[in-house]
Amino acid sequence: MRGFGYSEERLVRVGIVGTGYAAKLRAETFQKDERSQVVAIVGHTPEKTQEFAQTYQAEALTSWVDLVQADIDLVVISNVNKEHGAIATAALQNNKHVVVEYPLALDVTEAENIVTLARDRDKMLHVEHIELLGGLHQALKQNLPTIGEVFYARYATVTPQHPAPHKWTYHKDLFGFPLIAALSRLHRLTDLFGEVASVRCQNRHWGEGEFYQACLCTAQLQFTSGVIADVTYAKGETLWQDERKFEIHGEKGGLIFEGDAGKLVQAEQTTLIEVGSRRGLFAKDTEMVLNHLLTNTDMYVSPTASLYTLKVADAARQSAEIGQAVVIS
Incomplete structure (x- = not known):
């Protein structure tokens, strides 16, 4: 540019x-x-x-x-x-x-x-994709080498809302397929583990008409590296327990993050992990945009990386529609 x-x-x-x-x-x-x-x-x-x-x-x-x-x-x-x-x-x-x-x-x-x-x-x-700038993702990347070869990850964000708001984020057309709209849930994983070989997904909405009362979308990603990742995105009136959890399991330990608390679990000990704040990320992103425009400094994420994750999310949408796994070419 x-x-x-x-x-x-x-x-x-x-x-x-x-x-x-x-x-x-x-x-x-x-x-x-x-x-x-x-x-x-x-x-x-x-x-x-x-x-x-x-x-x-x-x-x-x-x-x-x-x-x-x-x-x-x-x-x-x-x-x-x-x-x-x-x-x-x-x-x-x-x-x-x-x-x-x-x-x-x-x-x-x-x-x-x-x-x-x-x-x-x-x-x-x-x-x-400010999720990549946040304390959780930075802590994940920093501690990932300590747990050896990764074989499984699970990322769940469940948000009960009673009643569900009458907003565009609960509108099928304006919001879009849940894992496309909430693309950061998958982008964390593609940033950590690379290319996806296949995805299997299930999706359900509650309520009639354009606005819905709740949704539940679950997907399993098989990465070309062999890592398996389960993703859950759910919100609305039919959910009863809030959950924000990210866990990664490797042959030498596990990284468990619940809310803003993290820990490294190994056979001999459990070590708490400090997680940086989520505050100020939009400001940081905006400052990086200006720096890129004015001095051509590199951005932290490329449009092609986001596009790749969008393709994975769209494969999840296709899988939910046809009821079987979709291979990503």
Whole structure:
């Protein structure tokens, strides 16, 4: 990617699609950084857009179509999953750099085309995966060599909610297939263990209509290295016990993380593992984006890595539909 050509007179002009939690944290970081300026905002409703724009002294626009055509350098996409692909494509076609919260798109072919377009236009495309920056993942990678050859991993995130919120995150079309929408659950594993040979998945929703009351999605990944990993993603009204657990078993020990607590279990002893905070990760990601744009420093994750995990997640979707394992070529 060509250098941005930053000077004191030329700030990185940012447009943000979304007014939720991630958009707020990014806007705060851009506002505090003297190298950037939030110029335009598009939200879900005129009221939220206007309020958000006033907070960050930006222009409130009515459509993301207008935003990608505006006089800005960088488009940040922090809205419903269903629209990620279309907005990223339009932004790149208008010669804008792009930051998008995962997933890049709900459709693999669309995501492949976006990665190609960014390369052809020589523009930055960054798919956020802050789970790789967090204390849990860093502790996993640091301690992984101590447990010898890994053969099994299990990652479960279960979130009871009573009642389930009437939000886009409980909407089949806007949120997408659970393991595509919650791509970080698989991306942790592909980052640690590499290529996946096959995946078998089951998925169930409760409730009628577009919005559901609960979902349960479980998958088993067989890695080419021989590692087997079980993944569970569940949320909503039919769940009764919160769980956030990641465990990895090797021939010389195991790494067990529950919530924000970790331990290394070996035959002779159990050692507590300090896990760094999850706070400040969006700010860190945003600062790295600016550094990459202005000084061409490397990002911590590539769009092709995210795309590969998206292909694994889509194989899980196919497996759930046909009721059998899917081999990943």
